[in-house]
Amino acid sequence: MVSARPAVAAMPAYRPGRNPADLAREIGVERAVKLASNEVAFPPLPAVLQAIATTAAETNRYPDNGATVLTAALAERYGVQPAQVAVGCGAVTVCQQLAQAYNDPGTSIAFAWRSFEMYPLLAQVAGARTQQVPLVPGSPGAAPDTHDLPALAAAIDGTTRLVFVCNPNNPTGTAVRRAELERFLDEVPAATLVVLDEAYREFVTDPDVPDGVELMRGRPNVAVLRTFSKAWGLAGLRVGYLLAEDPAVADAVRRTHVPFSVSTLAQAAAVAALASEDEVRARCAAVVAERARLTAELRRRGLAVADSQANFVWLPLGERTTDVAAALEARAVITRPFAGEGLRVTVGTPEEDDVFLGALDEVLTSEPAGAAGT
Numbered sequence: 001m002v003s004a005r006p007a008v009a010a011m012p013a014y015r016p017g018r019n020p021a022d023l024a025r026e027i028g029v030e031r032a033v034k035l036a037s038n039e040v041a042f043p044p045l046p047a048v049l050q051a052i053a054t055t056a057a058e059t060n061r062y063p064d065n066g067a068t069v070l071t072a073a074l075a076e077r078y079g080v081q082p083a084q085v086a087v088g089c090g091a092v093t094v095c096q097q098l099a100q101a102y103n104d105p106g107t108s109i110a111f112a113w114r115s116f117e118m119y120p121l122l123a124q125v126a127g128a129r130t131q132q133v134p135l136v137p138g139s140p141g142a143a144p145d146t147h148d149l150p151a152l153a154a155a156i157d158g159t160t161r162l163v164f165v166c167n168p169n170n171p172t173g174t175a176v177r178r179a180e181l182e183r184f185l186d187e188v189p190a191a192t193l194v195v196l197d198e199a200y201r202e203f204v205t206d207p208d209v210p211d212g213v214e215l216m217r218g219r220p221n222v223a224v225l226r227t228f229s230k231a232w233g234l235a236g237l238r239v240g241y242l243l244a245e246d247p248a249v250a251d252a253v254r255r256t257h258v259p260f261s262v263s264t265l266a267q268a269a270a271v272a273a274l275a276s277e278d279e280v281r282a283r284c285a286a287v288v289a290e291r292a293r294l295t296a297e298l299r300r301r302g303l304a305v306a307d308s309q310a311n312f313v314w315l316p317l318g319e320r321t322t323d324v325a326a327a328l329e330a331r332a333v334i335t336r337p338f339a340g341e342g343l344r345v346t347v348g349t350p351e352e353d354d355v356f357l358g359a360l361d362e363v364l365t366s367e368p369a370g371a372a373g374t
């Protein structure tokens with residue numbers, strides 16, 4: 001019998017997210033609402049659909065392995081050289097490439113916890129150790145939901161090759177501010193690469209939350225990760241990218257690229273999306289307005305919801321989390337529970353969010369006495 005590497009055998013089995021159509025059929029309703037994966041609710045941009053239709057005729061050919069047109073468009077958009085850009089099959093794959101490029105067995109990857117679920121998994125595949133630094137309450141009496149950058153800096157040692165700072169943080173939505181992040185970057189040793197995972201950057205409204213692309217200037221051990229999956233509406237096409245101050249970092253990521261893994265359709269769609277930035281901005285503004293409404297509605301219900309800078313909100317429900325998520329699902333609303341900690345709810349359309357709030361009201365009022373409050 002063949003055996004997978006112990007690190008791989010020990011990985012949790014993939015659990016597919018609930019599909020809204022299946023759920024709707026199962027519980028006999030017309031439509032289920034999916035607020036579980038932080039996609040935007042808008043359909044693909046018109047220019048994206050057009051680009052996909054046009055490019056479909058070329059799919060008998062391999063994609064451009066260097067993603068030349070997209071790389072040039074990104075370089076221009078961010079005011080960097082093409083050599084500072086590495087495009088990948090989703091930002092998740094770029095994360096994996098970073099671990100492959102920088103982590104020999106026995107080295108480590110540091111990050112806050114709870115944060116993006118992929119970080120520990122990709123470390124495990126790379127054979128790297130993890131240094132997980134607990135989140136701390138962002139305001140007095142709050143649940144732990146915010147990066148502790150001094151503790152993260154203190155956790156870094158001679159084995160730490162990579163540090164992920166997810167800003168805003170998935171799943172809590174909180175963001176670190178400029179002064180504390182600059183102080184942190186000043187402290188990190190030059191031989192450790194700091195990756196600012198800014199998958200939700202486009203939803204940031206607080207001017208004090210720094211733009212990683214500005215922060216990385218003059219700091220060769222800092223890189224920024226962005227994605228077309230969230231604000232730009234291309235989750236199904238898989239395009240993410242890294243911007244690095246030091247071209248050697250982008251080069252290392254490119255060297256670990258799975259050949260042709262960013263498809264022709266994905267590249268064309270991403271270029272078209274970048275050219276539609278005004279429309280994307282308008283959509284993000286709508287998401288941000290709805291985020292404010294949803295947050296206010298949840299707080300009106302006595303829930304301790306932190307300010308989110310992303311396109312989701314975090315309900316720190318603690319031990320009640322799994323039960324509440326299951327009860328919501330029975331009412332045709334799919335959210336993302338983190339057992340024992342909290343529920344992440346994507347900001348949907350106002351109609352979807354009203355369905356969620358209605359379901360939540362039913363769930364919270366039907367909870368056993370004494371279970372209310374957080």
Ligand SMILES: *Cc1c(COP(=O)(O)O)cnc(C)c1O
Nearest residue numbers: 090091092116170199227229240
């Ligand atoms: C969604 C997400 C990504 C990007 O995922 P891809 O779809 O692979 O581009 C990266 N980081 C975080 C924190 C995310 O939430």
